[in-house]
Amino acid sequence: MPPMLEIRDLYVQVEGKEILKGVNLTLPVGQVHAIMGPNGSGKSTLAAVLAGREDYEITKGEVLYMGRSLLDLDPEERAREGIFLAFQYPVEIPGVTNMYFLRAAVNAIRKHRGLPELDAMDFLALVREKLRLLHMDEALLKRSVNEGFSGGEKKRNEILQMAVLEPRLCIMDETDSGLDIDALRVVADGVNSLRSPDRSILVITHYQRLLNYIIPDQVHVLLDGRIVRSGTKELALELEAKGYGWLERELTVSKL
Amino acid sequence: MLKTSERTGDLLDNWAAFLRSRSVDEPPSLRRCRQAAAEAFARLGYPLKKNEDWKYTNVSRLAQIVWNPAPPIERISIPDWEAIRTIIANGRVVYRGGVGEWGDKVSIDDWDRACKMHANFLEEHWNQVARWSQHPFAALNTACFQDAVIIRVKAGHEINLPIHILMHHQPSINTGQACFPRILIYLETGSRATVVESYQGGDEASFTCGIVEIILERFAHLDYYKVQQEDEHNIHIVQTYIRLAQGSELRAHIVSLGGGLVRNECDVQLTGEQGVCTLNGLYLAHGRQHVDNHTEIEHVAPGCVSFELYKGILSDRAHGVFHGKIYVHPGAQKTDAKQTNQALLLSDDAEVDSKPQLEIYADDVRCTHGATVGQLDDRQLFYLRTRGISAEQARNLLIYGFAEEIISRIHVAPVRYQLEDLLLAQEGLPLESELRRVILP
Numbered sequence: 001m002p003p004m005l006e007i008r009d010l011y012v013q014v015e016g017k018e019i020l021k022g023v024n025l026t027l028p029v030g031q032v033h034a035i036m037g038p039n040g041s042g043k044s045t046l047a048a049v050l051a052g053r054e055d056y057e058i059t060k061g062e063v064l065y066m067g068r069s070l071l072d073l074d075p076e077e078r079a080r081e082g083i084f085l086a087f088q089y090p091v092e093i094p095g096v097t098n099m100y101f102l103r104a105a106v107n108a109i110r111k112h113r114g115l116p117e118l119d120a121m122d123f124l125a126l127v128r129e130k131l132r133l134l135h136m137d138e139a140l141l142k143r144s145v146n147e148g149f150s151g152g153e154k155k156r157n158e159i160l161q162m163a164v165l166e167p168r169l170c171i172m173d174e175t176d177s178g179l180d181i182d183a184l185r186v187v188a189d190g191v192n193s194l195r196s197p198d199r200s201i202l203v204i205t206h207y208q209r210l211l212n213y214i215i216p217d218q219v220h221v222l223l224d225g226r227i228v229r230s231g232t233k234e235l236a237l238e239l240e241a242k243g244y245g246w247l248e249r250e251l252t253v254s255k256l
Numbered sequence: 257m258l259k260t261s262e263r264t265g266d267l268l269d270n271w272a273a274f275l276r277s278r279s280v281d282e283p284p285s286l287r288r289c290r291q292a293a294a295e296a297f298a299r300l301g302y303p304l305k306k307n308e309d310w311k312y313t314n315v316s317r318l319a320q321i322v323w324n325p326a327p328p329i330e331r332i333s334i335p336d337w338e339a340i341r342t343i344i345a346n347g348r349v350v351y352r353g354g355v356g357e358w359g360d361k362v363s364i365d366d367w368d369r370a371c372k373m374h375a376n377f378l379e380e381h382w383n384q385v386a387r388w389s390q391h392p393f394a395a396l397n398t399a400c401f402q403d404a405v406i407i408r409v410k411a412g413h414e415i416n417l418p419i420h421i422l423m424h425h426q427p428s429i430n431t432g433q434a435c436f437p438r439i440l441i442y443l444e445t446g447s448r449a450t451v452v453e454s455y456q457g458g459d460e461a462s463f464t465c466g467i468v469e470i471i472l473e474r475f476a477h478l479d480y481y482k483v484q485q486e487d488e489h490n491i492h493i494v495q496t497y498i499r500l501a502q503g504s505e506l507r508a509h510i511v512s513l514g515g516g517l518v519r520n521e522c523d524v525q526l527t528g529e530q531g532v533c534t535l536n537g538l539y540l541a542h543g544r545q546h547v548d549n550h551t552e553i554e555h556v557a558p559g560c561v562s563f564e565l566y567k568g569i570l571s572d573r574a575h576g577v578f579h580g581k582i583y584v585h586p587g588a589q590k591t592d593a594k595q596t597n598q599a600l601l602l603s604d605d606a607e608v609d610s611k612p613q614l615e616i617y618a619d620d621v622r623c624t625h626g627a628t629v630g631q632l633d634d635r636q637l638f639y640l641r642t643r644g645i646s647a648e649q650a651r652n653l654l655i656y657g658f659a660e661e662i663i664s665r666i667h668v669a670p671v672r673y674q675l676e677d678l679l680l681a682q683e684g685l686p687l688e689s690e691l692r693r694v695i696l697p
Contacts, residue, residue: 051638051642052641052642053638054638055634074641074647075638075641075642076641076642076643076644076645076646076647076650078642079641079642079643079644080644084642085642087639087642090639091635091636091638091639092636093636093639093640093653093654093657094657094658094660094661095656095657095658095659095660095661096653096654096656096657096660100653101640101643101653104643104645104649104653105640105643105644105645108643108644108645108646108649109644112644144657161643165643165644
């Protein structure tokens with residue numbers, strides 16, 4: 001069985017500036033990997049490229065998703081194939097209710113999978129079940145997508161979408177940012193409930209604290225556009241204790 | 257006697273004969289009024305581009321077409337939603353549904369009947385707010401209207417069922433065909449009602465030239481809808497003249513979905529303290545459609561409120577115009593006026609002209625205006641697409657989202673559903689609005 005995700009020597013430029021400089025990463029099926037790194041290391045760029053953002057220029061390398069090339073697919077095709085990006089900054093969509101949006105998404109994906117579209121009542125039953133899981137108020141469904149949501153509500157709304165869409169590969173971009181400890185627990189519980197042998201999760205984070213709740217199988221450190229170290233969850237604790245400066249210094253030394 | 261000229265076309269000649277042939281006994285003062293209006297139109301002529309009020313809307317082709325009265329039509333289908341309904345087809349009232357249990361609270365008459373039964377009422381209230389002596393199209397309608405609907409809601413009563421007036425224009429002659437629908441909505445003191453006007457039909461050689469007069473007496477409340485969905489080549493020029501007395505409130509929704517050249521005018525006079533006027537406008541234009549929303553709000557009395565929110569969605573080579581005049585009279589202190597005009601441009605060739613015009617002659621007022629022109633947001637599009645929604649559907653969702661602020665203010669469910677369907681279908685979106693109807697009452 002091919003890995004869920006395989007990134008090979010990936011180079012990406014944003015507005016002419018090189019951000020990713022040869023990223024290599026393999027995420028096996030059923031595993032949870034964390035990518036840690038300081039601000040500006042390229043974490044969010046990597047997440048956006050995987051989801052299919054079009055204004056980022058891939059200059060070299062390839063990305064395989066379940067053994068097939070990913071980079072030629074449109075964002076919606078990737079989503080329908082089972083890739084989900086939980087945004088660091090979920091976008092507000094005034095005038096479109098959360099429920100309306102969610103059903104459009106569910107049905108687009110179901111249609112792609114050859115399943116019948118859900119009618120209003122079936123959809124509501126499905127979404128209610130997921131809401132309970134995330135301790136979310138049903139009132140959020142009737143509000144415009146993310147509009148006027150608190151930071152915590154926005155992040156929970158991302159996890160709600162993830163739970164409803166049931167992706168194969170979840171990419172979580174700084175899902176912990178802006179969350180207090182209670183909200184963090186709820187979000188982590190939601191993510192953990194989605195762990196399964198045929199689903200892989202890539203957790204992108206600046207801080208170790210999320211990894212206390214979502215225990216990764218492996219931790220990778222992204223520095224200046226490259227994965228500079230990989231290890232077990234203990235690596236995250238070491239980073240927390242010593243700071244990113246420790247690896248940056250080591251890296252400079254080894255370059256010399 | 258009426259001289260035609262290049263600026264008036266042959267219109268009046270055609271109509272003079274037509275009107276002479278009619279048998280209605282109009283009260284003498286109203287007959288004189290027609291005559292005076294015909295003379296006013298002959299004097300004013302079709303407006304030219306140099307006329308500041310018509311700077312962005314060129315009506316010169318009107319003068320090049322010979323306009324004839326639309327012939328009567330036999331059949332018309334009646335919408336199935338529940339309302340107190342009147343249908344004007346080709347300018348004549350052809351259907352008047354019963355007012356049923358509301359009979360002692362509201363009267364709805366055609367012109368013939370109103371002239372026979374309510375001549376005194378007409379003498380007092382007809383032509384009281386239309387500025388027919390100064391406005392060429394108001395003059396034209398006042399001279400030429402074939403029939404009219406007169407709605408009168410009795411003091412203190414509330415009519416819970418919408419009053420629906422459907423204007424259908426069915427072209428059946430090859431040359432230019434004109435209709436002059438005319439409506440008077442009169443709400444007596446403390447009464448409440450909902451009126452829906454819809455306009456449909458027409459083609460490239462047809463012209464709808466209407467006047468709606470709305471008079472709200474003290475503490476009356478009107479929810480008013482004008483839904484224009486005529487053929488996308490039809491010429492539609494309708495003036496809505498509104499006068500609000502003390503403590504009365506108008507909520508108007510001006511929706512334009514069709515028409516080739518469309519001019520919606522709202523002329524509002526707030527003449528009593530604590531009057532509230534809300535104008536919600538929504539228009540969708542594609543191809544070469546031209547939609548002009550022209551509003552003038554006059555704060556005559558102190559302490560009145562006016563809100564305007566107009567939203568336009570333009571694609572292809574469509575052209576939108578918004579003119580918003582707010583005139584605050586000396587002494588109209590504590591006026592609160594807010595005007596917002598937003599346009600969403602979906603193509604490089606679509607265009608919108610926005611012209612706010614504030615004239616304020618009182619010192620203790622709050623008047624604001626704002627105009628924005630934008631395009632679809634790439635971040636929002638990307639977000640939707642990462643959820644499996646196609647690029648096209650994502651666009652349609654965002655377009656709908658833009659319009660929703662107006663749609664959500666529409667309280668007549670059949671109108672709102674009809675609009676949702678129309679908006680979503682026209683934009684190629686699957687009819688998901690069913691979901692909203694099941695779950696969001």
